[in-house]
């Protein structure tokens with residue numbers, strides 16, 4: 001093969017927890033695996049995860065009786081009945097394996113201390129006797145939207161510990177890692193994906209990687225919200241974008257965007273939910289605990305969508321604390337004490353000191369909600385296979401698998417990366433050996449030439465066109481202020497117009513730096529249109545969904561509408577097409593019937609179609625929308641009615 005054409009068995013685009021865990025499975029099965037990453041894998045965004053990873057081990061007193069059925073129930077309720085319930089079942093059953101596996105790789109999980117322990121629950125100090133026989137077991141902290149304490153944690157550096165441990169396994173297995181590379185398009189013939197075109201960020205050169213199976217594991221796309229996100233600057237959604245470009249693979253539920261209640265004001269750096277889980281609370285400018293009144297049962301530990309909305313409303317009502325950067329609220333963790341903060345919440349201690357110059361044992365922390373997580377992504381079946389294109393898989397935050405529906409519960413993402421990485425990695429390993437790449441080099445060279453041409457045409461533009469950074473900033477403002485926590489039809493329509501204008505501007509933008517090699521401006525320009533197209537799918541999807549569900553909240557349609565919207569949005573938009581095409585598939589087989597989440601509003605429009613009739617349509621309808629057949633039959637992993645043994 002030419003030096004511009006490389007070959008591997010399994011190409012994994014993304015070196016975060018999901019991608020690395022997936023690659024490990026392929027390598028362990030004897031395949032050649034190659035990981036691409038924008039940055040050295042240990043700098044992937046997974047490293048920033050702080051508070052914990054959900055797994056129903058039931059090891060401490062407040063977790064007693066926990067198990068996968070509880071975890072399933074909480075996850076589906078958290079998703080506001082947007083999740084695929086079979087995927088949620090698989091996830092809840094396998095999460096304990098993932099946590100124990102990480103312990104085996106060396107993650108220093110915080111452990112149960114037998115004997116008397118001091119905790120804070122709903123603002124009150126309580127003493128709990130942890131049984132001595134549990135001493136040394138992996139312990140749990142409380143997180144939002146769960147019935148039991150379930151989040152396993154390594155202080156407030158859970159993602160850091162997990163990613164370093166998993167990356168060490170990648171090194172041990174001898175997996176090829178090509179860092180500082182970027183997949184810029186997929187190689188496919190309309191029915192089968194055979195790799196990706198890659199840009200080397202060190203020198204701007206391009207090469208093709210032909211692969212029997214290709215996995216998108218590129219994380220979320222929070223940066224379409226500009227500065228209003230807790231996500232790293234590398235979370236620009238390029239994986240979702242190159243899948244969308246095919247025009248074949250749909251993205252699922254793009255309008256489902258999570259806002260995290262507590263990010264530091266003004267920087268947007270996350271302050272983990274573990275703070276509230278460990279007993280911290282929110283205060284308005286009058287030092288009033290507004291969440292007690294708003295959600296008497298769960299208080300600060302309702303799900304993120306609910307808490308973020310109450311916070312935003314509190315500030316709209318004029319009860320935010322004024323600052324030169326706009327209003328914020330306070331997070332109070334002073335009562336937890338310095339010892340607790342410098343051990344179990346060490347990273348929060350450091351962040352407060354370094355980014356706002358505050359000591360959280362003495363000072364209040366200024367916080368406000370910010371974009372945090374992308375529930376939407378590349379739509380895949382339960383084996384992780386993308387709809388419509390053989391050989392293409394997606395995993396982790398980049399995928400819409402879909403266990404989060406319209407709201408992800410805190411701690412469920414780290415667990416998803418490892419559970420789905422392992423399971424989908426195994427499916428990829430089964431699929432890859434049956435594929436021959438011999439006849440496909442022509443399409444690879446065509447795709448290579450198209451990618452190079454795109455870069456040349458950016459460099460060839462001249463004149464005084466708009467700057468790509470102004471377009472990026474304008475996109476962020478539109479997304480936060482018109483496609484944010486509260487949405488209305490009028491503002492969403494404005495957002496669509498503004499994003500359309502920015503797409504036009506992007507076609508006329510001119511680079512200030514014309515260097516074809518190491519040129520960050522060119523690298524970003526090559527991503528910008530894809531980001532705008534993703535933003536457009538979010539805005540249009542939100543405008544079309546005339547109901548409120550989870551994090552998608554329409555003030556003009558405030559009720560969840562199970563009669564008309566028990567479905568998942570799919571959007572396709574080929575690179576050469578002027579408009580996206582939307583369609584809707586059933587959410588999946590529904591075992592837990594739609595009901596009240598246990599927090600937030602109990603008002604909704606009830607489903608009128610009998611569940612049995614709905615469920616009978618799922619297989620055929622999803623197939624019609626591009627779902628590929630799975631190795632095990634649809635519904636085979638559901639444990640029908642098992643939730644009844646734990647449901648309150």
Ligand SMILES: Cc1cc2nc3c(=O)[nH]c(=O)nc-3n(C[C@H](O)[C@H](O)[C@H](O)COP(=O)(O)OP(=O)(O)OC[C@H]3O[C@@H](n4cnc5c(N)ncnc54)[C@H](O)[C@@H]3O)c2cc1C
Nearest residue numbers: 014015016018038046049051052183219396397411413414
């Ligand atoms: C601040 C913060 C704290 C969080 N805390 C928690 C928590 O406590 N618990 C929890 O469950 N979840 C948490 N989350 C969410 C969770 O961390 C992420 O959802 C998860 O780690 C995503 O993992 P991933 O492997 O899918 O993607 P990432 O870790 O984001 O990795 C993406 C990878 O893709 C690469 N990449 C991207 N585009 C390309 C491309 N085009 N070509 C090549 N490579 C590419 C990147 O270099 C990177 O290696 C947190 C998120 C944030 C932002």
